[in-house]
Amino acid sequence: MPWILLPNGTYQRPLGDSEYALFSASHSGNGDMFLHLSLRASANCFSRERVGIAWALIRRENPLLMSRVTIVNDEPTLYFAPPRELIQDAQATLMFNHKSKEELITAYMDGARPLSNDILSLLTISESATGEYQIFMCAPHFCGDGTTLHVSTHELIRLVTSSQTNEQLMQKLHQPVEWIEVLPPSLEERLRIPGSQFAQAACKINYLQALNKEFASHVLPRLQRAEKCTGFIEREFSLEKTASILAKCKAHGVTVNHVLTALATIAWARCTSQPFDLPMMLYTAASLRGHLIPHHPTTSDTFLALAYFTISLPAFPPSGTTGVWHRARLAKKQMQNAVRSPLLPARAVLSAASRARRITNPPPTSLPTLSLPGRPEHSKALMGISLIGDLDRTYRRHEYGPDVQLLSVGTASRLKPGGFLLLGHSFGKKLVLQLCWDKMGFVDGEIERFWTQVASEVDEISS
Missing domain, CATH: 3.30.559.10 (Chloramphenicol acetyltransferase-like domain)
Structure with missing residues (x-):
């Protein structure tokens, strides 16, 4: 509306x-x-x-x-x-x-x-x-x-x-x-979605196919030990180490986002005692701002425009750095397939409708009437990962007055008990990793051990 x-x-x-x-x-x-x-x-x-x-x-x-x-x-x-x-x-x-x-x-x-x-x-x-x-x-x-x-x-x-x-x-x-x-109108009003019944049916099939691929079993060891207490820690890598990481990513045909996605799963594989028979899955989001109908006059940047998707990678740890780069290329292929798909806007609309329906009964009038199932039973995501990319493109320092020195930046969201979010970006030409989690929502020491392992994995590929 x-x-x-x-x-x-x-x-x-x-x-x-x-x-x-x-x-x-x-x-x-x-x-x-x-x-x-x-x-x-x-x-x-x-x-x-x-x-x-x-x-x-x-x-x-x-x-x-x-x-x-x-x-x-x-x-x-x-x-x-x-x-x-x-x-x-x-x-x-x-x-x-x-x-x-x-x-x-x-x-x-x-x-x-x-x-x-x-x-x-x-x-x-x-x-x-x-x-x-x-x-x-x-x-x-x-x-x-x-x-x-x-x-x-x-x-x-x-x-x-x-x-x-x-x-x-x-x-x-x-x-x-x-x-x-x-x-700004709602996101659904601003996306170009196929109108014919045949095209809508094709979009629904594509959405169901995407759901059926979400087949994974690894989960973080949650245990609510006390009232929620949020931890927020970060690791900033030096200019030299960041430059080395970016150069190696380029040489292997991936971006730092692809390799961070792979390293998150590898780090957990090297920490956990859970079996490796099923894949490991992360969920993340892609911006839909590039898919908006261009003729709407609003210039406001304050509106929600996200599509959510998952990445599934082998659970067992790879052998050597060659396996790490192979995992990064697997992540790249899945991320590109999701983000570049012309059906991404339609999948986002169907996913939002499904999530909204689960919240309310009866559903809001804006929901479609088609039946939308949830994810398969064996569809457990390990964690969410937010990789916003190079923030130096947003914070254009040449537009600021003299003597302005930007030091650090970070974003996160208020968590529910047992919440967890791994974030990554570059700022001031430095790679930054951040972790936001409920310190009382997990087995004592497990998340800290995982964070240490992630940093170690990044150090290893930069050396």
């Missing part, structure tokens, strides 16, 4: 299936995203007034950040009321403090949920005693993905460090807006 302009000047639309499938978990904060970025910059760049104007501009360009969720006829609905004062509206979701990176992440991941159906975005600026600034931005997963937060954070840095005065930025803020053209 598109956005509807109501007589009182407000706008609303029902959640799409992809959004709805993530909305239910958000009541307890599960899935709420955060982005943390640390940098050095001039103090005047991060004055309350200047950050407030920049945050208001970002929210103006991404009105989903200013929206809320209401229940209309028992159906969750996005509702947007254009604020009379953009600055005041932005200030209400902007905080300043002096907390460390660790304090910001811990409070967000394990404390009371700061977001709600009425607050879909928050920004915190923290200044440390050493003069570093921490940018901490968050939003629920149903209204965005990693791209949303990274692009918004880049824009924030670009605005606050620019040579434009506060008065010049205010002039941009007061320019008229046609909200109906800026508000």
Whole structure:
């Protein structure tokens, strides 16, 4: 459904299936995203007034950040009321403090949920005693993905460090807006899906074939020992080691994402005592932004546009580095087949419909009437892995003002008990691995042992 302009000047639309499938978990904060970025910059760049104007501009360009969720006829609905004062509206979701990176992440991941159906975005600026600034931005997963937060954070840095005065930025803020053209439709409205019955049947068959290939048995040893306590650790590789890894990946015809996928499974194979008779499976996501219908006028980057798929690799550990590169090529083939498939948008729509149906009874009116089975019985994913790639393409440093030094960046989502997510990206030409997990949700020491093994595997291929 598109956005509807109501007589009182407000706008609303029902959640799409992809959004709805993530909305239910958000009541307890599960899935709420955060982005943390640390940098050095001039103090005047991060004055309350200047950050407030920049945050208001970002929210103006991404009105989903200013929206809320209401229940209309028992159906969750996005509702947007254009604020009379953009600055005041932005200030209400902007905080300043002096907390460390660790304090910001811990409070967000394990404390009371700061977001709600009425607050879909928050920004915190923290200044440390050493003069570093921490940018901490968050939003629920149903209204965005990693791209949303990274692009918004880049824009924030670009605005606050620019040579434009506060008065010049205010002039941009007061320019008229046609909200109906800026508000993003649901993902399902923006994907080009075959319309004929024959084509839809072919898409369903392809979706079922993809499900039937999800045949694996390895799982992490979960054991909820106490209340959830989230751990977040990272390993940054040096410029020299990163350059060596990238060169070797290129020589073997793979990318660093392909080899990290393979190494995650190899690391677990070398840690576990589970049998190797069935494959090992990871689940991950691909961006659908390149598949959107191009003629919609919205320029907002705040919307959910993900397709989920799995990668199955042999469970037994390979012998030597030759086997590692072979596993990486197997991962490459599966990832390319999924991402490059012209049927990826249709599979994403069918998958979202299936996940949304499992949440509700009766289903939302936007769900198709065809029968969609779940995954096969022996379809156990080991873990989720998020590989967003080269973030230097997003954080275009030449667009920032002088004396800006970006130090680190990381994203993750609030976990449910027993949650686990392995992440990887490059930033400042350095490879970064991050692990986010419930420290009380697993057999004591197992996840730490796995993390050590992953780092060891990366070190080995770089030597």
